[in-house]
Amino acid sequence: MFNPSPRGSRDDPSAFASYVSTQRGAAELLAARAEGPSLPPPSAENACTREETTEMKGSASSGELRPFQQETLFEVADVWHDASSPMNIPQHLHSSPPFAMYAWQTEILQREESLVRREVEAFAQGERLAQREEQLRHLQEHLATKVAADAKRRQLHEAKCALERREHEVAQKLAVAREEKDNLDARAAELDIRERRLEEEQECLLNDAQRQVDLIHSSARVLQEKEATVAQREESCSRHEAELMLQRECLIGWEVSLSRQQRQLDAQLASVVDKLAAAEKIVLRENNVQELELRLCEREALLWETAAKKLPGSREDLKGLIASLRRLQDKLFSCEFKRHTSSEVL
Incomplete structure (x- = not known):
């Protein structure tokens, strides 16, 4: 399992909470664009249930995910973190023991991983749409x-x-x-x-x-x-x-x-x-x-008709969704290229 470390040290609770909340918000936004209507943010009570469900959904496509796509998703979350304002840790956790703080951080990371898996499914759907465009070109x-x-x-x-x-x-x-x-x-x-x-x-x-x-x-x-x-x-x-x-x-x-x-x-x-x-x-x-x-x-x-049943909306909405997925894929590829360039320079 790929667990990227946030910017800064884990010893800084406020920086770590800001990083986790930023990644969660970016992943939920991308997953909402791929799956349809937006879902409410996960709560502490159904965290385990959502984690098990997303693990079952992502098990079919986790084998197909390439490492550079995972790294690209977390880089997008880092960019979102740079543009967003830091969030503070809940007040009741300041006085909690270190074990409760670690459990809260672990729960946040698990939610983040489930959202990343949903984003991977959205990427797979974009690839299928690209294959359909290739078939139309052959026609x-x-x-x-x-x-x-x-x-x-x-x-x-x-x-x-x-x-x-x-x-x-x-x-x-x-x-x-x-x-x-x-x-x-x-x-x-x-x-x-x-x-x-x-x-x-x-x-x-x-x-x-x-x-x-x-x-x-x-x-x-x-x-x-x-x-x-x-x-x-x-x-x-x-x-x-x-x-x-x-x-x-x-x-x-x-x-x-x-x-x-x-x-x-x-x-x-x-x-x-x-x-x-x-x-x-x-x-x-x-x-x-x-x-x-x-x-x-x-x-x-x-x-x-099949696409209309699986993804609600008119044909124009589906075309707009395809265009947005393409733009997102281009941005992710550009981020991947920049990351490789910076790693070579270092």
Whole structure:
């Protein structure tokens, strides 16, 4: 058990009584800020009862109390002692034996220790509130990830629109290609008709030639003219045949190009399907995030209700209490730092 000695000697009763009363007043003030409504000062009749009760309350957290926090509490009491006016020992103790004076001092110290334990509980509650603030900060970071997911979803939607426009353009190009193919087919049909006509004409010419052979002896001049005409027509037929072969090669090239474009469109369609599946997964994750957010809101409301039940007052009062506990903790830390600095200098 940590029992700091007061400033001055214990042999000086007035100084010792002033120190004890100052520490008791500071500890009761801090405990009242942590527990709620102020309690009346302890009396001599219930001193033992209060000591046993505070020892039972402080036994759970005494193991968690760090030594520098105990020293800081007593330094605050010392500062309060410097600012307060000294109190005198009760008149009936001046004429009492030394044993009664020692018993009275012991009782005062025990009350002081119980008040210090209550202050330790208030510090523990402040640490729990700090942990709650850290959880709220993590929740804000989680919401930031949700905003990033929304931006990613908008980008995917824009990419989908661009792919749809690209598909529309490709469909238009395919329609133009089909129209050109139909025109080529029509021209090929016309060429086939012309070829059949030429064949019919060739047959007629052959028949005429056969008749002219029969009449060759009668008209050589007419035969020569007919042979020249037949030669010209044969050359024309060969030219038409070459043109038809060239057109056939062009049609084969068009067919290969169309098949290549079809494969590209199939690959683009597969990519669009994959991106749509990824977008569905993102939407599912967003729904899960919304459910988690609702659960966190419900948990926060439950924590506020629990805090309201344990600590009476409105939410603004609780926030003010948290702020006062933080200021008190900062002051205690600054006192601890000053104490370490002074000890190093000494």
